[in-house]
Structure formats: C-alpha cells, structure tokens
Amino acid sequence: MRGWLVGVVAVLVCGCGGLGATPADAPNTLVTMGFGQPDEHATARVAVFRAAHPEVDVRINEGAFDEQQFLSAVAAEDPPDLVYAERRKLGSYAARGAVLSLDDCVREHGVDLGEFREAALRQVTHEGRVYGLPDFAMTRVLILNNSALRAAGVDPASVSTTDWSALAELVARLNRPKRIAFDPKVPEFLPLWAKANGVDLVGTRLDDPRVVEAVRYTAELVRRQGGWASFKAFRDTFDQFGAQNAYVTGQLAAMPMESWYLNTLATNSPDVDVTIAPFTDRRGRPLTESSGQAWAIPKGARHPDLACRFLVTMTDADTWVTAATARRDALAAKGKPYGGTFTANRVADERIFREVFDPRGNRILERGVPQVLALQDEAFALAPSPAASELVRAWEGGVNRVLTGRQSPEDAMAQAQREAERALRRVGAR
C-alpha cells in the first residue's frame, strides 16, 4: 500500500499524468471547436490558411460541435476563437447574442455576401446582421428506385409529390410486406412537407390547418405501410451504407433524402438504377430545404481579427476550388469518381462544377448532380430562433404522437403549438 502511495506522489511530482498545454491566449493562436478533418475539403482549406498565415498556430480541436464542450468554455469566459456548427444551432446562438456579428469583418475583407446562397445566409442572419459564414450546403431530393418501380409497372418519371392523393394511391399499389413503397421521412422532413403545403414552420402556428394536413397525410402514408413501429423497425434493417442497400435489394421504392446520399450510392453501389428528382410542392414547383454548417466567432474570443481572417479564407471561392481539386485528385488516385462539392458559396459551386467535377462515367452522379445543383437556388430555410431546439422538439414530438397513434393530428399539433409558445415566451422574458 505504501508503495502505491509513493507511486501516486511520484505521478504528481513528475506530472506525467498531467501534461500541460501551451496557453491558448498567446498571440497568433487560433483554437477552433466543432470542426473535423474527415477529408481534403477540410485539410486542403486549412492548408490554404496556414500557407497564407504561416505565423499563426491553428489548433483544430477535432470532433463535431458539442454543446457541453462549447458552453463550459463560454461559461468560464474562455471560449474558442472559432466555432463550427449546424447553421440552425448557430442561428439560435446568434439570436441569444452569444456569437459576434460579422458585419465589420465582412466589410473589412471586402466579402461579397451576395456570393452566398440566400437560404444558407438567412439561417445565420438575425435582425439584419450576419453572424456566421455558411460552409457546406445540403439539400433534399427524391431518390426513386427505377427497378422496383418498373417491376410494379410504374414509370419513375410519373412519381412526384405534387399530387398527394396520387402519391397515396401509388403507395397503396406498391405496398407489400418487406418493401417500403414511399418513406415520407417524418418527423425530420416535416418542414419540407409543410412548406410544400404552403407554410413555414417557424413563424406560423404549428396548429395551422395546413401543418395539420401535412402531418395527417404523412402519418397516413406510414399507417398504410404497416404502422410506425414495424415501418420504422423495417427501415432500421436497411444497410444504408452497404453494397446491399435498400435501393439494391428493392426494399425501398422511393423517398426524399439528403443530397449527400448520392455520393454514398455512387461509392458503394455504383450500378444501382435510380432517378433523382426534385421534391415538389402541391403546385408542382421544385422545393428543397437547405441545411449545413457555418463558421462563427463566439463572444469573448481572444483573437477575433485572426478568426475573421480564418473564416473568410475558409469560405472563399478560391479556397473551395483548391479543396475540391485536392478532393477530386485524392479520389482519382483511388480510382473513385468525384461527385462535386456543394457549398453555400454560389461562385465556388459554379467553378467547381465547371472546372473540377469528375464523375468518371458514374451514372448516378452524372444524372443526379445536375438535379441537385439546379435545386440549390430553390432552397428555403427556416428563420433562426432563440428557441430553435424547443420548436423542433415541439413539432417532432407532435408528429411522433400522431405516428404512434396516441393523438389526432389536431390535438398533437395544438399541444405542439402550446409548447412552442411557452418556449418563445421564456426566451422573450430574458
């Protein structure tokens, strides 16, 4: 025992259990939070900044944005210099005054905000001021399984979300055990369905008849395909990232999905026969919801000027093109196609898809990517709210209660509306 105590003391004295870090408040140091470096999109862009500013010590604290990590640091008045997070989350922090306005930063560096896609920028704009620069831009598209549809005598070109009763009939026709005919992707895609029915989920009442109708309709689609519990359990068996994904096995005929899934399909099942089509509103107009991350500078950051330079560099068109090229070359070295990079910077996208895009004959990418690209400017985004997470929880909870048959759509969304009001009142009280 005494030996152990000596050991503990030794550990304490030599400090080998407690290596210290060089202080983050040294000049020319940049600490980021929430950013990871999965591929060349990240590494090549960071390299661009490092090359332009070799004197700066950039410390990438890797890992997806984590509230506990960020808020502990903020509460201790020791925030990172930069934070990278989903725009919806950053918008909520902006509305609470936790991140700095970038108006001066943007002006100083001559950034043309017009280059950024409107929907993406809207997510980080609060009361007319910009609080973050958008990074990637994801959209949502319909992915149709041609073989499954044709086998059932359905022309993939005829499948759309424009005519809701026609879609419901299609589901009735295609529905059979061990196959999902159409997955409406609720609750997470409810904003898209509500928008297709003419309403924005933020800024409208959640018990608006058009929201209720969207909830009723999508829940009904699920009910007709076996009900939520077995529908979801069956969907969970899909090997989403495998060579035997649901489009290959024919377990799924159609669903709206985030655009990144095209790349997954192209990599893991390059020969699968799918059609990419836009999600449409009830008048037939293409429609998509934009999502993605943005860079922001927390209030109290030690090096706001350097941080500004960093986020301007990261989201600049030239930087994006450099990164896209590096990405393409890395994939080409492995003999893989490059499906392009969807950024929130319109100028960057134009150049990437003109100069860099290289599908190497992959049909999914060749046909799908132009569809996704055309949709970028049709994208909408919900306005930022200081109570964003509570609003999402309120409507998702409402949809869940309908899906599991515990409440009628009217009651569920009325309750959701009450919860949303309470959350907004609480935030307003501050």
Added chain:
Amino acid sequence: MKRVGVWSGLLVVAVAFGYPFWWLVSASLKDRAHVFDNALLPRPFSPGNYVEVWRAVPLTTWIVNSVAVGVAAALAATAASAVVAFGFAMFRFRGRTLLFGVVLATMMLPGAVTMVPVYLEWHALGLATTQIPLWAQNLFGSAFYIFLLRQFFLGLPREVFDAARVDGAGAWRLFTSMAVPLARPGLIVVFVFELKAAWTDLIKPLIYLRDPDLYTLSRGLKTVLDRFGEGGEAQWELVLAASAVATVPMVLLFLVAQRYFVRGTVTQHVE
C-alpha cells in the same frame, strides 16, 4: 449430469456475453460494403482498416495518454478510497453515520449540473486545459469506491484487528499491515473498475482537453467517429477498428487482473 448443466449454462453465457465483442472485432475486419452484414466471420477480410485508421489519427499518442491518465486515476482512487473507507468501517465516532450519508449523497446529484461549476474551478486554478482534472479529484477518494471498500472492510473478522490492537498496533499500522493485505481483492477490483472508467470516460476529456496531443483514447474515438462515421463518409469499418483498438487493452488488463479478484480469502490469510 450436474457438470453438463454447468457447462451448457457457461456455453450460453459465453455466446450471449461474448457476441458483442466478437461482432465488434469481426465488423472491424470487414470492408465498407459489408460492415453491418452481421456475418460471424469477416468476408472479404480487410485487416487494412487498422492500418488506415492508425495512419489517419495518432492512436499511439492517445493510448499513451490514456494509460497515463487511467493509471493515475486508478492509483489515486484506490489509495484514497481505501484510507477513507477504513475510517468509515473501523471507527465509531459521533457524526459517522451522517458523514457517510453525505458520501452517498454526492452520488445522487446528476453530474450534468455540477459539470460547469467544476470546470469553472479548474479554470480558476489555471489547469482547465490540462490532463490533471481528468484524474486529480480521485486523490480525495470517490464515493462509489469508498462505499465498496467500506463493505469489504466490514466483512473482515473483527477479532483479528482486536488481537492486533492488544499487541499495541496503531490505527495506521492496522490499516497498512492488516486491512490492506486482507482486502487486496477489493483493492484490485477498485483499481480495475476505475482504470476502465477513466479509460472509457468521454465527457471530461471532451470538455477539458483542447490540444489533440493531450487527447485520451476515448476523446480520440469521438474524433474518429465524427471524422469517419457520423460526420464523414460513413466509414464505419474504421470507427469500429478504432473501437476495437480501444477495447483490447482493457480486455487484456481484465484477463490478467481477474484472478486476483477471488484470491486471498479471509481464512487463508488468518491461518
């Protein structure tokens, strides 16, 4: 007949409890298209996952950090908790019951609400971004282990201690020369439990560490997960390979340590 019953029981246990680990190792050796195919044996066999993940992230550094932090945490927790537990088990004094109630009470408040204040304290001490907060609080004992070892000490026969006291042994001598050897299985259990707890703890490293060179393995695993799994291209085979790398040292430690859990029964030592 009885042996057949025991062995078939053990077989069921081995399958049921061994399966998750088998699944993990097997999936970590599959290629991307087959990670979740649930096949017992990896086909095609892709040991390259390990090479790739080792090349992509500094696993060796993280393992070294985890060993340092884990051993410091386990040593501190074992030594300090044993001392405190001995105090609770062997002495009668006013306020003992109340104080032990307070020990238990420290386990009852969800850590989510004390996390930020504790962080503020370490920040005020200027140590918030070092590895010290990951283990140093164990120097004061930890409620769970104090309770565990108190039960251990209470289970020791009183007569032995009384005899030693008659021989004039002081309290500290009773502790070091009698209680510690007699309770050695308990101390090893505490050491292993705490090493495992520190090894797998994510939340503290996530909050405190900012420099990748200081990351522990579990913090590094989050990087791997966000880079290759949820945040990246769904290269789950790499995430699982890193998970397996994180698990194997613990398995080896346990394999070595478990024999001491059951050795040193009371009667043997008294004889």
Added chain:
Amino acid sequence: MTGRAGWWFLLPWIVGFLAFTAGPMAFSLWLSLNHYDMLEPPEYVGLDNYREALTDDRVGTALWNTLFFTALHVPSQVVLALALAGLLRRAGRAAGFFRTVVYLPVMTPPVALAALFLLLLNGQNGAVNAFLGWFGFTGPNWTTDPVWIKPGLVVMSLWTVGSTAVLYLAALTRVPPERYEAARLDGASPWRQFWHVTLPGISGTVYFTVVVNTIASLQVFTEAYTMFFGARGKQSGEGDAALFYVIHLFREAFESLRMGYASALAWGLFVVIAVVTAVQVRLSRRYVHYEGER
C-alpha cells in the same frame, strides 16, 4: 475502534468534498433559483423553476419512465448477476476465461454497443426476436414500439451485468467453506444453503450493489441517449418512450440552454434518490450481516 484517529482517515475525503464537491453542489442549488443560459450571468427568479417543474408534463413522463426502468433493471440485474456468479464459480480451470467474457460488454465502447443493440433488438430481423421465434413467440418491435422500448432497454442493460457479477464472485469466495459443510451435515438442500449460508454471507455486497445500482439507474442516461437522442437517434421518432429523467434534464440544460431549470430538476431528482436510498439503508439494518459484527 473509537476516537479521533477515525477523522484522520476521513481527512482526504473531507478536503476533497469541501474543495470540489460542496462548492459545485451549492452553486447548482443556487442556480436552481435563477435563469441561467451559460451565456449571460444568472438572473434570480426565486422558486419559478421549481414551480415550472411541477407543471412540466415531460417531468412526469420522464420520472415515470425512470422509475419503471429502475424497478425492472435493479432486481433483474441482481438476480442475473447472482446466477452468473454461481455459474462462474463452478467453471473450474476455465473460470478466468468465462469471467472475462462476462465482463466484455462492460468494456466495449458505448458507440459500438448502441449500434449493435439497435441491430440485435430490431423487431423485424434482430437476433433477439429470432431467438424468441425458436420457442414459438413473435417478438415485439423492441426499438420502435413505445410500449416495448423500455423493456428493450432493460434487456440491453443486462448485458453490462458483468461488474455486479464480478463483485458477487469476489464476495462468494469469502464465505467460509465450513458453513456450507455444517449446513450439509444438517441435511440442508442446495436451495436452503443458498438462502441460509450464501445470501447472508454476501449480503454486504448485495446491499452495496442494490444501493449503487438504484442510484445509477435513477440517473440512467448514456445508452438510451446514444440510441434514441444522440446523433444516431436524430432520425428516430421514438418520442417520449425513452425519455428518462436525466435525458430530459440534459436536453433542458444544453439544448434549450436552461441550466437554471435543469438544476431545479436535478435537485428534484436528488430528493427522490435520497428518499429511495434512505429506505434501502433502513431496510438493510434488518437483512445485512457483516463478518465483523459477529
């Protein structure tokens, strides 16, 4: 032993308690009387947070879910761990191997475990339902049906019974063999031996595991959060069926940025746990025997 020497042994804990535990606990108690979003300084609001907690529907749901889980989890954990420990003790020379196997799930990283258990418990093609199928049962949708999510989580929690089993195993080997001999001479059946020799012999350890498992189980968080609320769970829609008390508290604190309200919730749970533990401690005086007291 009596006297002051005892205090010297407690000193490390007392110092640590005053330095690192009492302060944060008191701070959180004070925060429970404030609005605090961690971005701005706290703002005193009196008992508002507690008043709100009493009218928060989700608190009721979460508390019910948590008590339900604990009532199933703790007893089944004890029974299974006892059975395992008994079995492991008879494993002879392979004991080390089997002990390690039982402890394996405890050491597997939670991310891998959560992914695996969603596969194992899947209602459509999971291994658990396939197993039930051999006996002619049609298994439920453990991971998606609100009625079955909590029992599913209990089943999953049993995989980490290894820690408890290890403690029982260590305790079992300390029951003096003479007692079994004596009981056998009296003609006691194995069942009677278990009740009259084994259980009293390890009652101190059983008591410890019941108290500690109850405290931990009333704060259950990680597995359910990873499976149904974390990044993986974002695409799920299980709603409130897996909403445990600390998950609700955690989301209020870090997603809704309401640390003051979360602190009030935490102190509410503290009271519940303290009452439950006090009852257990009181009961233990009747059932728990220590070697040292004989």
